[in-house]
Amino acid sequence: xxxxxxxxxxxxxxxxxxxxxxxxxxxxxxxxxxxxxxxxxxxxxxxxxxxxxxxxxxxxxxxxxxxxxxxxxxxxxxxxxxxxxxxxxxxxxxxxxxxxxxxxxxxxxxxxxxxxxxxxxxxxxxxxxxxxxxxxxxxxxxxxxxxxxxxxxxxxxxxxxxxxxxxxxxxxxxxxxxxxxxxxxxxxxxxxxxxxxxxxxxxxxxxxxxxxxxxxxxxxxxxxxxxxxxxxxxxxxxxxxxxxxxxxxxxxxxxxxxxxxxxxxxxxxxxxxxxxxxxxx
Amino acid sequence: xxxxxxxxxxxxxxxxxxxxxxxxxxxxxxxxxxxxxxxxxxxxxxxxxxxxxxxxxxxxxxxxxxxxxxxxxxxxxxxxxxxxxxxxxxxxxxxxxxxxxxxxxxxxxxxxxxxxxxxxxxxxxxxxxxxxxxxxxxxxxxxxxxxxxxxxxxxxxxxxxxxxxxxxxxxxxxxxxxxxxxxxxxxxxxxxxxxxxxxxxxxxxxxxxxxxxxxxxxxxxxxxxxxxxxxxxxxxxxxxxxxxxxxxxxxxxxxxxxxxxxxxxxxxxxxxxxxxxxxxxxxxxxxxxxxxxxxxxxxxxxxxxxxxxxxxxxxxxxxxxxx
Numbered sequence: 106x107x108x109x110x111x112x113x114x115x116x117x118x119x120x121x122x123x124x125x126x127x128x129x130x131x132x133x134x135x136x137x138x139x140x141x142x143x144x145x146x147x148x149x150x151x152x153x154x155x156x157x158x159x160x161x162x163x164x165x166x167x168x169x170x171x172x173x174x175x176x177x178x179x180x181x182x183x184x185x186x187x188x189x190x191x192x193x194x195x196x197x198x199x200x201x202x203x204x205x206x207x208x209x210x211x212x213x214x215x216x217x218x219x220x221x222x223x224x225x226x227x228x229x230x231x232x233x234x235x236x237x238x239x240x241x242x243x244x245x246x247x248x249x250x251x252x253x254x255x256x257x258x259x260x261x262x263x264x265x266x267x268x269x270x271x272x273x274x275x276x277x278x279x280x281x282x283x284x285x286x287x288x289x290x291x292x293x294x295x296x297x298x299x300x301x302x303x304x305x306x307x308x309x310x311x312x313x314x315x316x317x318x319x320x321x322x323x324x325x326x327x328x329x330x331x332x333x334x335x336x337x338x339x340x341x342x343x344x345x346x347x348x349x350x351x352x353x354x355x356x357x358x359x360x361x362x363x364x365x366x367x368x369x370x371x372x373x374x375x376x377x378x379x380x381x382x383x384x385x386x
Numbered sequence: 387x388x389x390x391x392x393x394x395x396x397x398x399x400x401x402x403x404x405x406x407x408x409x410x411x412x413x414x415x416x417x418x419x420x421x422x423x424x425x426x427x428x429x430x431x432x433x434x435x436x437x438x439x440x441x442x443x444x445x446x447x448x449x450x451x452x453x454x455x456x457x458x459x460x461x462x463x464x465x466x467x468x469x470x471x472x473x474x475x476x477x478x479x480x481x482x483x484x485x486x487x488x489x490x491x492x493x494x495x496x497x498x499x500x501x502x503x504x505x506x507x508x509x510x511x512x513x514x515x516x517x518x519x520x521x522x523x524x525x526x527x528x529x530x531x532x533x534x535x536x537x538x539x540x541x542x543x544x545x546x547x548x549x550x551x552x553x554x555x556x557x558x559x560x561x562x563x564x565x566x567x568x569x570x571x572x573x574x575x576x577x578x579x580x581x582x583x584x585x586x587x588x589x590x591x592x593x594x595x596x597x598x599x600x601x602x603x604x605x606x607x608x609x610x611x612x613x614x615x616x617x618x619x620x621x622x623x624x625x626x627x628x629x630x631x632x633x634x635x636x637x638x639x640x641x642x643x644x645x646x647x648x649x650x651x652x653x654x655x656x657x658x659x660x661x662x663x664x665x666x667x668x669x670x671x672x673x674x675x676x677x678x679x680x681x682x683x684x685x686x687x688x689x690x691x692x693x694x695x696x697x698x699x700x701x702x703x704x705x706x707x708x709x
Contacts, residue, residue: 180607192601196623196702
């Protein structure tokens with residue numbers, strides 16, 4: 106299969122008070138259509154930076170992004186992003202949040218009625234039609250993230266970018282949403298890049314797991330093909346030797362090969378990528 | 387049998403707790419104030435007699451109401467007289483076209499309130515029309531902010547009394563018309579109010595706009611929203627809470643500034659009423675001024691409540707504590 110998304114030798118430097126800080130060094134990754142790729146690595150390794158460059162929110166200092174052979178610059182709805190903390194507009198209902206995206210993307214190609222059906226269809230996908238007229242502060246964290254996913258899916262992106270989409274949720278809600286995502290993926294077969302720091306999540310959802318080395322100047326460490334047929338069943342996999350093996354490989358990479366050499370208190374404090382980045386700088 | 391009684395009791399308890407805090411305590415505060423006021427007032431002697439206590443103020447309020455009613459009756463009679471006269475002349479000479487002259491009696495206390503109210507609303511409205519768009523612009527663009535900030539910071543603390551002579555001169559020089567739509571005194575008061583009260587709205591709007599969550603800005607970028615949609619759908623809603631904080635501060639300032647401007651410039655309104663009574667120096671004057679003082683306070687309070695109601699209606703953040 107031809108390469109759908111080509112992340113080609115990207116490096117990025119951020120100017121800081123103490124001179125420039127190289128966050129990524131020569132990151133390359135080719136992704137095929139319909140592939141689900143996870144980026145995993147320690148906090149502050151630049152996973153989110155990679156995603157932001159693909160999304161067009163950051164500009165790579167060197168290298169670039171090719172989508173279907175064409176270089177992309179700047180953000181756009183064909184690379185929809187699901188943000189970690191949902192990022193719904195708090196003054197709009199779930200329906201209106203999705204509507205904003207749909208109107209923007211399909212203004213010229215869909216009629217009013219078609220847009221309405223498309224919005225409802227996407228809310229249906231994430232099982233949120235019952236709360237379509239609720240505002241974000243009236244629904245739970247998991248529900249907000251569902252609406253965030255619906256909004257991204259509604260843009261019909263050629264690549265769906267997910268920045269730790271379930272990171273802020275409790276374990277049960279997270280599992281529930283992962284199942285939902287697999288169900289949606291079964292039908293839509295989107296190309297997905299997902300940032301995660303959850304090893305189980307990565308193995309369960311991905312076709313490939315890209316393990317990143319620690320920053321500064323982080324790069325791709327190892328790539329693991331997860332060769333487990335779909336649909337995958339969380340419970341059945343728990344004792345599957347292949348699953349356990351993949352899991353061990355990722356854990357080995359994270360905790361032996363790329364062990365964080367940071368004092369414990371700093372490591373536990375730097376749960377957010379940004380704080381960790383600051384600590385490195 | 388026990389359960390219903392218990393719930394009834396708890397409901398009663400809640401009710402009484404509510405009315406205690408919501409009604410009894412404020413009432414207690416007001417009564418205490420009136421008692422202290424009465425006690426204090428009788429001890430203060432001025433050349434115009436005792437400082438007005440609550441009883442005197444109440445009497446003066448009644449006399450102001452009566453004065454207003456008398457004036458209205460006079461006005462009605464004035465117009466009736468004119469119409470009769472015109473009709474009389476038209477009976478003799480059918481080609482005669484009568485002209486009704488406006489009543490030019492002395493404005494009453496309530497006329498002055500009305501004048502002040504529409505002047506303050508006009509001044510505040512104009513200030514908001516300037517300050518909100520400008521605030522959005524400043525909040526969106528750091529360069530505009532850097533360029534305008536020194537000017538804003540210098541003009542913000544200027545007292546209305548300093549602006550007034552300049553505004554008066556500019557208005558009388560530039561607003562020359564044989565049949566003016568607005569009186570010059572109205573324009574002078576209004577512009578003074580505008581100049582003094584626009585700053586809190588301007589600054590708070592700018593801060594509100596600049597403080598938009600980065601994630602929401604990213605959403606806007608990913609969606610490639612155009613500038614207008616970006617401002618309408620993301621910037622303004624997100625700045626609304628702070629914008630209203632600014633608007634309420636502005637309206638409060640506008641009302642205070644207006645009274646001062648009216649006093650100094652002798653422009654019609656409550657400020658002029660106070661000044662006239664002071665110059666009048668009758669034994670009733672202090673009582674009447676006190677009526678005006680209370681009225682100014684009460685109207686200021688009402689204006690703020692109106693803004694609060696609008697804010698509650700417009701704001702998306704229903705969890706925000708507004709008071």
